[in-house]
Amino acid sequence: MNKYFKKLAIPYFVWLYVLAIIPFVIMAILSFVNNEGLNFSKAIFTLDNFGYLTTSSTVIAFMNSLFYAVIATLTCIVIGYMVAYAIFRSHFKNKFLVMTILILPMWSNMLLRIEALKNIMEPHNIITDILSKLGIHVSLDIAGTPLAVIIGLISTYIPFMILSIYTALEKIDYSLEEAALDLGLTETKKFWKVIFPLSTKGIVSGSIMVFLPCMSGFAIPEILGQGNILLIGNVIDQHFRNMNYNLGSLLAVVILIIILGAIFLVSKFDKEGETLL
């Protein structure tokens, strides 16, 4: 098979270099110059852009991004593990079907789900309206607060965590569990010494799939934070909307470096490079 189909991979190399590597080169160049849009005719080499990285608004946006992403990822790990483990241990005949129904919300439009979340986070919303017609008066006013953003992030990205932890749990050989019980471990010890270590791969890939979009997304903080909370994604988006490609590119390059670190981590963990699915 080898000699015949080797050339099938060549176009993919070219494709990935053109669309995945060259943009980074352009962004790197853009962050060292001062020009208008993509017009390089009046470009001047400058290092001024880097001063922007230390201004307080950028630092706060970066800190916010890290803070929200870490909190959301940790919560997703705890909740996601419990849900995935409960399904894994359940006695349903078709666990895969239960799993897919559980993550069904993932298939409806993300922006619409966030908009719906925002609506019910207002003090007067459709659910309180229905409840008040039934004589129950409750009120919840968290729209525009950090809590709202964190809830939005968790609600949007937790399916990814559940799915990848569940996949890892599913791959565990049942005879290992039997062996652990035969050798006298209690249920709790069996969990911590056998099952948990074997499922860390799922936690790592789930965390990457939750952490990265939480850190760099701009729609969720914009809608649920109602402009009070700026993450780094919002700052980049604003720069590109104002045609300030230089600062936007610089910030994008910084994010990219963080992500390349994550890619490196993944390739360390799994030599075949197939952790992600």
Add this chain to the structure above:
Amino acid sequence: MIKQYPGYEQYEVANIEDYGYKEHRLTKKIFKVFRAIVIIFAVFLMYIPIFTIFLQSINSSTITSEFGQITFKWYANIFDKGSLLTAIRNTVFISIWATLISTVLGTLFAIGISTLERKAKRHIMLLNNIPLLNADIVSGIGLMLIFSSLIHIFPYFFGWRTMLLAHIFFTLPYVVLSVLPKLRELDPNLFEASLDLGVKPYPSLYKVIIPAIKAGIFSGMILAFTMSFDDFVISYYTTGNGFDNLSIWIYSSMGRKSLSPSVYAFSTLVTILFFILLIITNLLRGRKQHHENH
């Protein structure tokens, strides 16, 4: 207490704890309750937006904060608003074409990758992970920069062409990653045998290899479609000339605070459709397995 032999009082009586038994029943019970609460909370978090979308879709009032009465007029009027119809049509167009193209190309690329040496393979898999792991906003901006630098050659490039290219770009890695493991499980003798029997390599690819890996191709296709159908950020940066997909349409309507309730009806219908499809495929698969067992 059992009657003891005389003089037993002088010995200490061992408790069950002395043998290393620890009373954990209460902690376990508390943990069980806690776990049930967490699971209910998780399901609540995932389903509350869907539930709200559903409520909104049968709400006669256009104000999102009050519930008038139950109505189905938004379902009847989904396509009354022309711009929503166009956006839906664009989304379907882009996601179907992107899925088809990236399934075909991704399968061929994966077959090529599987024949590479270890080093080249690691190299391309590292590159393959970039679109997958990269932040959407960075991918989107990167593609936008590349497409903008081509604008002098293709002046009317921005629009559906750029969006389609972008969607193929970020769905390809999913197909490649789903197909590769199936190729590894493939028996290499199968292909050799077909050559020995006089089949040319490329027909053999079509007749022998593809049928053996079709499960991987199918799951890659489903993943690609899911990603493409729901994408916002990359589409937002790579579109142009007023070509909106559903996400962009929702985002700009939200900005104008003029989100039509019809979109809630459409979203509910899509969710129900996915649910039905899911049940049907599961039933079919169950029947097939049942068939194979007998």
